[in-house]
Amino acid sequence: MRFRAVTALATAFAAAALLSGCMLLARPPKDLDYSRTRASEGGHYRATIRPQGDSLPQGRLHRWTLHLETAAGAPVDSAAVTVDGGMPQHGHGLPTQPRVTRALGGGDHLVEGMKFNMGGWWVVKFRVRATDGADSLVFNLKV
Numbered sequence: 001m002r003f004r005a006v007t008a009l010a011t012a013f014a015a016a017a018l019l020s021g022c023m024l025l026a027r028p029p030k031d032l033d034y035s036r037t038r039a040s041e042g043g044h045y046r047a048t049i050r051p052q053g054d055s056l057p058q059g060r061l062h063r064w065t066l067h068l069e070t071a072a073g074a075p076v077d078s079a080a081v082t083v084d085g086g087m088p089q090h091g092h093g094l095p096t097q098p099r100v101t102r103a104l105g106g107g108d109h110l111v112e113g114m115k116f117n118m119g120g121w122w123v124v125k126f127r128v129r130a131t132d133g134a135d136s137l138v139f140n141l142k143v
């Protein structure tokens with residue numbers, strides 16, 4: 001009897017968790033760095049993200065400019081860049097597959113296909129391969 005009640009409760013909780021998705025999970029860490037300019041993990045590059053219109057819309061495709069430079073501050077125009085990301089608290093990735101579609105000059109690169117389909121803490125990661133080596137840059141975003 002008691003076991004059955006516990007099982008029923010667990011089932012109800014699991015169903016509620018499925019239905020409400022992210023809502024039941026804890027808040028993001030308090031000390032997150034939301035800077036738009038970050039150094040790469042290995043220290044080879046610095047990058048600045050500039051979302052189109054300077055805002056991070058929810059549920060709408062938009063573009064970013066990714067400014068990339070070496071640690072010494074020289075603009076990086078020739079680079080292979082891939083984009084990845086997701087919501088660490090929810091265990092899901094980006095709803096789209098954003099891509100760097102072209103170099104705009106002066107270290108700027110156009111990122112197309114960005115989309116955030118819900119509010120909360122997102123992480124976007126760029127993997128960069130250029131003359132100063134392979135490295136990655138991670139940005140925290142509040143959408």
Ligand SMILES: [Cu+2]
Nearest residue numbers: 022087090118
């Ligand atoms: Cu989510």
